[in-house]
Amino acid sequence: MMTWETVIGLEVHVELATKTKMFCGCSAAFGGAPNTHCCPVCMGLPGSLPVINGEAVRLAIRAALVLGCRITENTRFDRKNYFYPDLPKAYQISQLYSPLGRDGALVIDLGEAGKKTVRIHEIHMEEDAGKLIHAADRPETYADFNRCGVPLIEIVSEPDFRTAEEVSAYLMRLCDMFRYADISDCKMQEGSLRADVNISVRPMGEDCLGTRTELKNLNSFKAIERAIAYESARQIRVIEQGGVVEQETRRWDDVAGVSLGMRSKENAQDYRYFPEPDLPPLRISAETVEELRASLPEFAHERVERFGREYGISAYDAGVLCAARSFADLFEATVRTGADAKSCANWMLGPVRKRLNDVGASEASIRLSPAAFAALIERVAEKRINRAAAITLLEELLLSEQGMGADIDALIAERGLAQISDGGAVAQAVEDVFARNPAAIADYRAGKKRAEGFLIGQTMKAMGGRADPAAVKTAVGEALRRLLEDK
Numbered sequence: 001m002m003t004w005e006t007v008i009g010l011e012v013h014v015e016l017a018t019k020t021k022m023f024c025g026c027s028a029a030f031g032g033a034p035n036t037h038c039c040p041v042c043m044g045l046p047g048s049l050p051v052i053n054g055e056a057v058r059l060a061i062r063a064a065l066v067l068g069c070r071i072t073e074n075t076r077f078d079r080k081n082y083f084y085p086d087l088p089k090a091y092q093i094s095q096l097y098s099p100l101g102r103d104g105a106l107v108i109d110l111g112e113a114g115k116k117t118v119r120i121h122e123i124h125m126e127e128d129a130g131k132l133i134h135a136a137d138r139p140e141t142y143a144d145f146n147r148c149g150v151p152l153i154e155i156v157s158e159p160d161f162r163t164a165e166e167v168s169a170y171l172m173r174l175c176d177m178f179r180y181a182d183i184s185d186c187k188m189q190e191g192s193l194r195a196d197v198n199i200s201v202r203p204m205g206e207d208c209l210g211t212r213t214e215l216k217n218l219n220s221f222k223a224i225e226r227a228i229a230y231e232s233a234r235q236i237r238v239i240e241q242g243g244v245v246e247q248e249t250r251r252w253d254d255v256a257g258v259s260l261g262m263r264s265k266e267n268a269q270d271y272r273y274f275p276e277p278d279l280p281p282l283r284i285s286a287e288t289v290e291e292l293r294a295s296l297p298e299f300a301h302e303r304v305e306r307f308g309r310e311y312g313i314s315a316y317d318a319g320v321l322c323a324a325r326s327f328a329d330l331f332e333a334t335v336r337t338g339a340d341a342k343s344c345a346n347w348m349l350g351p352v353r354k355r356l357n358d359v360g361a362s363e364a365s366i367r368l369s370p371a372a373f374a375a376l377i378e379r380v381a382e383k384r385i386n387r388a389a390a391i392t393l394l395e396e397l398l399l400s401e402q403g404m405g406a407d408i409d410a411l412i413a414e415r416g417l418a419q420i421s422d423g424g425a426v427a428q429a430v431e432d433v434f435a436r437n438p439a440a441i442a443d444y445r446a447g448k449k450r451a452e453g454f455l456i457g458q459t460m461k462a463m464g465g466r467a468d469p470a471a472v473k474t475a476v477g478e479a480l481r482r483l484l485e486d487k
């Protein structure tokens with residue numbers, strides 16, 4: 001039996017997070033009523049002229065720098081001609097001859113298997129095409145041109161991947177870094193990140209590359225993983241049966257779980273590329289590059305390591321804290337205001353995360369100010385307020401504008417939330433609860449230890465939820481022990 005190696009190279013398209021399109025002032029926002037984000041430029045009407053979106057170029061340069069590319073000093077756009085109903089201009093403005101960036105690398109983390117460097121061949125700027133919507137019940141197709149002209153970058157890797165896990169790790173790292181740097185929201189389900197997967201197989205140990213096929217229409221990590229498994233098995237079968245793999249573009253059908261031939265692979269000649277005559281070349285100065293390099297943030301994976309070093313937070317917890325930049329920012333700002341790092345992390349990973357999940361809100365919608373958050377954490381530590389009352393306050397303030405300037409001490413006073421730490425008051429409440437619940441006392445005497453929890457709960461309730469739970473637990477426990485000794 002021959003053993004085979006799968007070789008994979010990726011072409012990843014990422015929509016840039018600009019307000020407006022690449023060459024006109026139309027909105028680049030996702031969705032919208034069909035054909036409402038359009039103008040003569042992005043519709044390719046005769047006589048209209050494109051103007052380069054400076055913000056898109058800056059984001060593209062930042063992306064190239066994130067991927068360690070050399071920036072091309074004199075870059076320009078080329079016209080790629082093809083006819084398709086989602087492209088009213090019948091050409092796409094792209095870059096062929098002098099792409100924005102070249103020769104980059106991305107280090108990916110494969111867990112137990114260590115780290116691996118994936119080489120980036122190039123990154124270039126282009127514009128997106130529209131969308132075709134096929135009616136489910138009629139033989140009709142509708143065109144929505146809102147997406148025409150949305151700024152895109154294409155990132156072409158070298159064929160350095162060998163497994164689906166490596167591909168996933170690469171895409172995840174790419175998403176993490178682009179989101180942190182506000183380059184793109186990288187939402188696969190909205191198409192702001194799309195990957196075409198090139199696959200070939202070769203006998204293990206062979207140096208030459210096999211003939212590749214290119215898979216399109218991969219809309220999720222799961223689909224990519226399944227498509228890679230299917231397509232490499234298909235190619236091996238073709239070769240083992242004495243056939244040859246055709247170089248072609250194939251469509252992945254995720255429902256059927258198969259790849260289907262779409263068209264033979266097109267060449268650059270097929271597109272009749274030529275320098276875009278409506279746009280000037282772009283000179284990118286070294287100062288601009290250095291300015292943009294300096295504007296890149298500390299990335300999630302770097303931050304996770306630092307949180308471990310600086311605050312002693314486990315890699316797993318730091319990973320959750322750093323998944324969204326604003327979440328990690330809140331953590332650090334709160335700690336800087338004086339909160340204890342460990343308790344702050346516990347509050348964020350516990351009650352804060354739970355609240356976000358419960359109401360389906362994102363980290364970015366948090367309004368609670370670091371100062372108010374730190375005060376809340378501190379009051380619990382000082383036993384000025386108990387944990388349950390603090391969680392109630394937290395849930396109220398977390399996502400509301402009120403959370404921004406909240407005065408925690410004033411709220412505790414106003415709501416009467418201050419913890420009752422007066423031992424006499426606790427003892428009195430325990431006595432009252434015991435007197436009112438003879439059945440529970442009898443249960444306890446009969447060996448039903450669960451009755452203790454019930455009595456603790458009743459005492460907390462009798463004190464309006466404001467007692468220190470630890471003090472109540474001790475008081476109830478001691479009272480029960482005295483009862484048993486007395487009998």
Ligand code: ADP
Binds near residue numbers: 007010156212266267
């Ligand atoms: P094209 O421009 O015609 O699409 P490229 O040479 O630019 O072709 O390669 C496109 C992508 O295919 C790159 O990501 C590259 O790494 C990958 N690739 C090229 N040859 C192979 C191969 N034999 N097996 C797997 N991937 C490949």
Ligand code: MG
Binds near residue numbers: 011
């Ligand atoms: Mg290509």
Ligand code: ZN
Binds near residue numbers: 021026149
């Ligand atoms: Zn427009």
